[in-house]
Amino acid sequence: MIVALADLRRAAAEGQNSARHARADVHFHASVIALAQSPRLDRFFASIRSEMTFAIRLLQRREVFAGWGEEDALREHVVIADAIVQRNADAAEEAVLEHIRVNHRVLSGITAGDA
Secondary structure, eight states: OHHHHHHHHHHHHHHSSHHHHHHHHHHHHHOOOOOOOOHHHHHHHHHHHHHHHHHHHHHHHHHHHHTHHHHOOOOOOOOHHHHHHHTTTTHHHHHHHHHHHHHHHHHHHHHTTOO
């Protein structure tokens, strides 16, 4: 997961609104899920990977349009990783749920046609 976060950081620095950044973002999520050591969860994630990549590309475009910098784009991922490294399950769960809530709001706005 730490390696995936480092790759995500490099990808964001190289081009925040890029397919490479989206792939690195999805890989970070896959690496977090892999920590559960559940083949069933891994299969589920694999089944939604292309949809997740599409959603991340939409989010990236919105972030770039809003003037987000690299650190803004990585902030929630860093919070998740830090909580996992500290073995703080409650903080990790809350960080993941917040990441989902934020992205759900943004994606709902995009699909509703909000500027």
